[in-house]
Amino acid sequence: MKLSLVVPCYNEAENVAAFHEAVMEAFDGCGYRYEIVFIDDGSKDATLHNLKKLHSAQKCPVKVISFSRNFGKEAGLYAGLQHANGDYICLIDADLQQDPAIARQMVQMLEEQPETDVIAAYQDRRGEGKVLSFFKRSFYAVINHLSDVKFRPDASDFRCFRRSVAESILSMTECHRFSKGIFSWVGYETTYIPYTAKPRAAGKTKWSFRKLMNYALEGIIGFSTKPLRIAAYIGMLTAAAAIIYLIAVICEKLIWGIAIPGYATAIVLILLLGGIQLFCIGIIGEYVGKTFEQVKNRPIYIAKETLRWEE
Numbered sequence: 001m002k003l004s005l006v007v008p009c010y011n012e013a014e015n016v017a018a019f020h021e022a023v024m025e026a027f028d029g030c031g032y033r034y035e036i037v038f039i040d041d042g043s044k045d046a047t048l049h050n051l052k053k054l055h056s057a058q059k060c061p062v063k064v065i066s067f068s069r070n071f072g073k074e075a076g077l078y079a080g081l082q083h084a085n086g087d088y089i090c091l092i093d094a095d096l097q098q099d100p101a102i103a104r105q106m107v108q109m110l111e112e113q114p115e116t117d118v119i120a121a122y123q124d125r126r127g128e129g130k131v132l133s134f135f136k137r138s139f140y141a142v143i144n145h146l147s148d149v150k151f152r153p154d155a156s157d158f159r160c161f162r163r164s165v166a167e168s169i170l171s172m173t174e175c176h177r178f179s180k181g182i183f184s185w186v187g188y189e190t191t192y193i194p195y196t197a198k199p200r201a202a203g204k205t206k207w208s209f210r211k212l213m214n215y216a217l218e219g220i221i222g223f224s225t226k227p228l229r230i231a232a233y234i235g236m237l238t239a240a241a242a243i244i245y246l247i248a249v250i251c252e253k254l255i256w257g258i259a260i261p262g263y264a265t266a267i268v269l270i271l272l273l274g275g276i277q278l279f280c281i282g283i284i285g286e287y288v289g290k291t292f293e294q295v296k297n298r299p300i301y302i303a304k305e306t307l308r309w310e311e
């Protein structure tokens with residue numbers, strides 16, 4: 001098998017058949033064998049039903065892994081990689097925002113450039129609002145500052161890579177999977193190509209602003225421990241400020257004999273210090289929580305049904 005297309009699907013009932021068609025069209029006459037690995041990520045609509053139809057239609061090799069519930073796109077990609085047999089693996093969404101014809105170009109580029117291991121697409125033009133794009137830019141600025149691995153702004157999960165890269169990604173078994181970080185962390189020679197995301201064929205995006213924020217925080221916690229150090233610095237700074245203030249108060253009383261203005265200052269300081277402490281405990285708590293989740297060592301996903309492809 002030359003190529004495996006790994007396609008996570010969550011409530012994509014209206015898209016999967018069209019996606020399958022688009023792939024067949026894009027790879028028509030390519031001269032090599034390819035398979036489509038669909039992951040039904042606990043969809044609540046007819047996605048699984050439609051995927052089963054595609055599997056039994058046998059127009060091209062189709063595998064279907066169906067999760068017992070929604071585990072998230074990252075878990076879907078992991079399951080897809082585990083079941084992919086291709087020499088090349090391409091991650092692509094089911095909603096036709098990412099053109100399968102570009103996937104074919106990616107394979108060709110990998111064939112022509114033996115020194116390149118990953119072809120990753122980044123969005124060259126964004127159709128999103130100014131606020132969201134401001135937050136995304138800030139996120140990349142922050143994470144690139146905090147993390148040792150570097151993140152390319154706008155690089156998407158739409159990418160094609162060699163088997164060795166897939167094996168490396170699979171060797172990372174962390175339960176909080178932040179794929180942008182995982183791709184950067186494994187390294188390999190990566191070439192970026194621009195692409196324009198098309199509008200969604202049907203259905204709507206699963207990413208709300210709140211989910212994006214959580215995802216961003218998850219990425220920062222998952223790929224940097226610097227926030228812990230920042231918490232320690234904040235602690236040191238407030239302690240230093242407190243000592244300076246203490247000296248000032250003593251001088252005021254002893255040298256100038258000024259009565260110490262107590263009440264308001266005390267309240268403000270108590271609140272300020274309480275806030276800073278809670279903030280720092282919150283940061284530590286995030287890491288403790290993530291550690292707790294990881295040591296439980298639960299599986300990344302549970303597949304309730306797997307339709308294989310018998311040759």
Ligand code: UDP
Pocket residue numbers: 007008009010011012041070071072073076092093094095097204205206207
């Ligand atoms: N997806 C998934 N599980 C989820 C959320 C999304 O498998 O919990 C899939 C979804 O079906 C799609 C891809 O991940 O194929 C990208 O999702 P979406 O189109 O909602 O994201 P966007 O393109 O808006 O970033």
Ligand code: MG
Pocket residue numbers: 093095097200205
């Ligand atoms: Mg999409």
